[in-house]
Amino acid sequence: MVGGGGGGGGTLRRVGKYEVGRTIGEGTFAKVKFAQNTETGESVAMKVLDRSSILKHKMAEQIKREISIMKLVRHPNVVRLHEVLASRRKIFIILEFITGGELFDKIIRHGRLSEADARRYFQQLIDGVDFCHNKGVYHRDLKPENLLLDSQGNLKISDFGLSAWPAQGSSLLRTTCGTPNYVAPEVLSHKGYNGALADTWSCGVILYVLLAGYLPFDEMDLTTLYGKIEGAEYSFPPWFSGGAKSLIRRILDPNPDTRIRIEEIRNDEWFLKNYEPIKEVENEEVNLDDVNAAFDNPEEETEHTFDDEAGPLTLNAFDLIILSQGLNLAALFDRRQTEPSNSSVGRASS
Incomplete structure (x- = not known):
């Protein structure tokens, strides 16, 4: 970039x-x-x-x-x-x-990341997203193209052009937006959705991409794509570890009511490995x-x-x-x- x-x-x-x-x-x-x-x-x-x-x-x-x-x-x-x-x-x-460019370009150049690198970026992503949510801000377009890297290789969330900052007292968002491959199934339903849980789904897709080097949901035809997203129809490549698969399954749960919350992600065994919490903001x-x-x-x-x-x-x-x-x-x-x-x-x- x-x-x-x-x-x-x-x-x-x-x-x-x-x-x-x-x-x-x-x-x-x-x-x-x-x-x-x-x-x-x-x-x-x-x-x-x-x-x-x-x-x-x-x-x-x-x-x-x-x-x-x-x-x-x-x-x-x-x-x-x-x-x-x-x-x-x-x-x-x-x-x-x-100065470090987009995380997307790193994947394009080098392919899938090692599990340790993918985990570190995912930890930083969850830290940043959780902070945004605590401020009442929902990004709604999380994807590797909107994740930048600084000179030390630390992740930086960018592009808040589609983000929502709901009025006080309002919890459901209704605008269908985002990038199709990363969007949560409930966002497609036009019935209102929880911005935090929709962002969490996108984080799960990003983690899959970091570990696999390709998208879990990738169809040229949008109707087919949306059908696969709504049914959470995807498969894991053989190199995914058991811990990574378990966490991704809990994030890519098409039912937002049973989908893992960010606080639960923070307590996940796979997530916590070599986790370095940021100092108090x-x-x-x-x-x-x-x-x-x-x-x-x-x-x-x-x-x-x-x-x-x-x-x-x-x-x-x-x-x-x-x-x-x-x-x-x-x-x-x-x-x-x-x-x-x-x-x-x-x-x-x-």
């Missing part, structure tokens, strides 16, 4: 306390630039959005929600959003700079003033000598579909050079 490296060539520009370097990703709706905090020296990824396009297509509330959720879930296994700045023409989202006060201000009351002086190379953005129907999947960094990169055509793990579309 986001490659390493510094500012590159060209004149550095400044946005607030950040010196802005080269473009490291580009899409219809945004550019992602390498930047550096001049006060701390920390490298960050700066997502630059065109304000007029967001307002014109009434996407402000969706983007505000995604930004607010990312500020709320501050955890070592979730991509960190530092702050939001704005000028009259641009909105700048300052994100943690992740600080319960920070999260201030959303900068998010609201970026959309409602931009300050012209935030931006210094930052040019508008792209000009106004032109949108077509396909662009709007892409944007509706969330403004994750991964969606801003052209994968055509890196995506092998004969991969056993297909990149499923939302």
